[in-house]
Amino acid sequence: MIYFEQAGRLGNQMFRYASARAMQVARGGKESIVAGMTNYEAHQYKDGFVDELVNFNIADFKRVNQPIVSFYPLRNKIIYRLLIQIPKLRQQPWRSFEANWAKTFNKVGIQFTHDGYYDFSIPKTKNVFMDGNFQDIKYFNGIKDILFKEFTPKRPEKEENEELYKAIRSTNSVCISIRRGDFLSSEFKGDFFVCGKDYFLKSMDEIKKHVENPTFIFFSDDIDWVRQNIKVDVPCCYESGSDPVWEKLRLMYSCKHFIISNSSFSWWAQYLGRYPDKVVISPDHWYNNKDINATCKMIQPEFIKIPCPYHE
Incomplete structure (x- = not known):
């Protein structure tokens, strides 16, 4: 066994x-x-x-x-x-x-x-x-x-996301995964809060160099913060923030390109992405703790890496 x-x-x-x-x-x-x-x-x-x-x-x-x-x-x-x-x-x-x-x-x-x-x-x-x-x-x-087969949800796509799926599949969609939540807590911030607002702004500028006419699709555990604080000059859509996690993952991996946070969930979204010429942008380190970061293998060689400060 x-x-x-x-x-x-x-x-x-x-x-x-x-x-x-x-x-x-x-x-x-x-x-x-x-x-x-x-x-x-x-x-x-x-x-x-x-x-x-x-x-x-x-x-x-x-x-x-x-x-x-x-x-x-x-x-x-x-x-x-x-x-x-x-x-x-x-x-x-x-x-x-x-x-x-x-x-x-x-x-x-x-x-x-x-x-x-x-x-x-x-x-x-x-x-x-x-x-x-x-x-x-x-x-x-x-x-x-x-x-790829087994990590497909059992349930069909939710009808209320029909328009979002349409936008994802008909455009050069870029999944932007913004993790906040417990990463901002006193318990985890020291190790895990790597991707601040500047990281996402720089990543969006960078992906425009590699993806023609992108459409940004935002996913976050704090989607209201994203709407209020991340301003863009290209077409964009927002996942509701209320989808079950299996539906959210499918929406994410249905996108063509990815700007990921240092979270295992967004890592899997890009891994399961079906588009053969996908572009993936990540932070240049996964943890603020340099000792842990030294052995981390989450950032793949083909990722475009955006330098991020080490937060305390």
């Missing part, structure tokens, strides 16, 4: 599922996938911390209300306790710990990676246990065609 620990909102859920699905395919495609879902109880199923994959055409997998570590064989549990639970090692920065021990865990069928990429071999163990964000295209890009 392939076990993976599910966590986060839709963008992070997609990274974790995609990597587990790719592992399943790499091991022959016949094993069952099992997801540990306890993360959502901890968040009380609020603020988007719910199982959003139920709304997509993904392969069937079993959901269990217990952490995947509870399924480890005895040998793995002993190794896990020795390496994870010794207080001296727990005081070590997680990324250093991960770099030192990730491949050792891989030999016994455990893969974890919270940032960056490890060139794991395919475990020959009976089961594989995957825990981490797996935020690198290398983990799953080999099954891109499968993911």
